[in-house]
Amino acid sequence: MNISPDTKVYGIIGYPLTHSLSPIMHNMAFKEKRINGVYLYFPCKYVEGVVAGMKSLSIRGLSVTIPHKEKICHYVDELDSLAKEIGAANTLINKEGFVIGYNTDAYGAISALKKKVNTIKGKNVLIIGAGGAARAIAFALKKEGAKLTISNRTIEKGLKLADNVDSKFCPLSHISENGYDIIVQTTSVGMYPDTDKSPVSKNIFKKGMIVMDIIYNPVETNFLKTAKKCGCITISGIEMFIYQGAKQFELWTGKDAPIDLMKKTVLNIIGR
Numbered sequence: 001m002n003i004s005p006d007t008k009v010y011g012i013i014g015y016p017l018t019h020s021l022s023p024i025m026h027n028m029a030f031k032e033k034r035i036n037g038v039y040l041y042f043p044c045k046y047v048e049g050v051v052a053g054m055k056s057l058s059i060r061g062l063s064v065t066i067p068h069k070e071k072i073c074h075y076v077d078e079l080d081s082l083a084k085e086i087g088a089a090n091t092l093i094n095k096e097g098f099v100i101g102y103n104t105d106a107y108g109a110i111s112a113l114k115k116k117v118n119t120i121k122g123k124n125v126l127i128i129g130a131g132g133a134a135r136a137i138a139f140a141l142k143k144e145g146a147k148l149t150i151s152n153r154t155i156e157k158g159l160k161l162a163d164n165v166d167s168k169f170c171p172l173s174h175i176s177e178n179g180y181d182i183i184v185q186t187t188s189v190g191m192y193p194d195t196d197k198s199p200v201s202k203n204i205f206k207k208g209m210i211v212m213d214i215i216y217n218p219v220e221t222n223f224l225k226t227a228k229k230c231g232c233i234t235i236s237g238i239e240m241f242i243y244q245g246a247k248q249f250e251l252w253t254g255k256d257a258p259i260d261l262m263k264k265t266v267l268n269i270i271g272r
């Protein structure tokens with residue numbers, strides 16, 4: 001691409017940033033849609049100056065990742081209502097000096113699930129984990145009318161999220177097959193390089209269940225492999241990753257995201 005004074009600058013903040021596939025995915029999307037934009041890595045330990053820096057350097061948009069999704073909410077000029085409810089933002093837009101925070105993780109998870117589930121309303125959903133990602137997914141599923149159960153290793157944290165979304169709680173050490181229609185795995189257990197790990201045993205799976213992992217490296221985690229062997233319908237974390245990125249692209253550019261190309265780009269890097 002040709003860098004010019006009009007080139008719009010986007011990027012990702014987080015620390016450390018070595019794992020992120022967002023830059024290659026977004027730069028490919030800009031190229032495909034002929035957008036004069038560039039998406040860069042901004043390793044960032046301290047989040048305090050980010051919004052002021054965006055304004056002074058005319059950075060048009062940022063993705064926000066671990067560990068800044070919650071803290072950044074204190075610095076934006078406005079928070080979208082869903083981001084406010086969740087208490088975390090993963091997307092910033094600089095609209096002529098006014099910076100708004102959004103959460104597209106929730107949209108990403110729901111879009112990924114809806115590829116395999118016609119309706120989420122009334123479904124019994126078990127969410128494993130109670131961190132930032134689990135929080136976004138729990139609020140989004142609640143809005144869709146799911147009946148939720150939260151399960152977490154640390155009981156106080158799990159109980160807090162369960163209370164916030166008005167759902168049941170079950171300690172991770174106690175979970176078993178309990179009539180769940182859908183299971184969403186949100187912990188980091190099983191992520192590269194610890195790919196032989198899983199947060200639960202195969203006893204929780206039942207034929208026909210929809211099982212999603214939000215880990216996208218590896219594309220098929222040990223958790224998903226086991227679920228598939230038990231006859232479950234599985235959804236890789238790659239789907240959520242692509243959809244959350246596609247929504248960011250649309251918020252920033254106002255154009256439809258080239259979803260298939262974004263997915264192909266990411267799959268080419270991490271392998272199938």
Ligand code: ATR
Pocket residue numbers: 066128129130131132133134152153154157172186187188189199
């Ligand atoms: P994120 O923002 O990606 O969700 P996080 O906020 O650090 O990350 O949350 C990580 C989640 O993974 C938590 O639910 C955490 O459980 P605890 O609350 O008990 O810490 C879960 N997790 C991480 N390592 C785990 C492990 N070895 N076994 C079980 N759960 C684990």
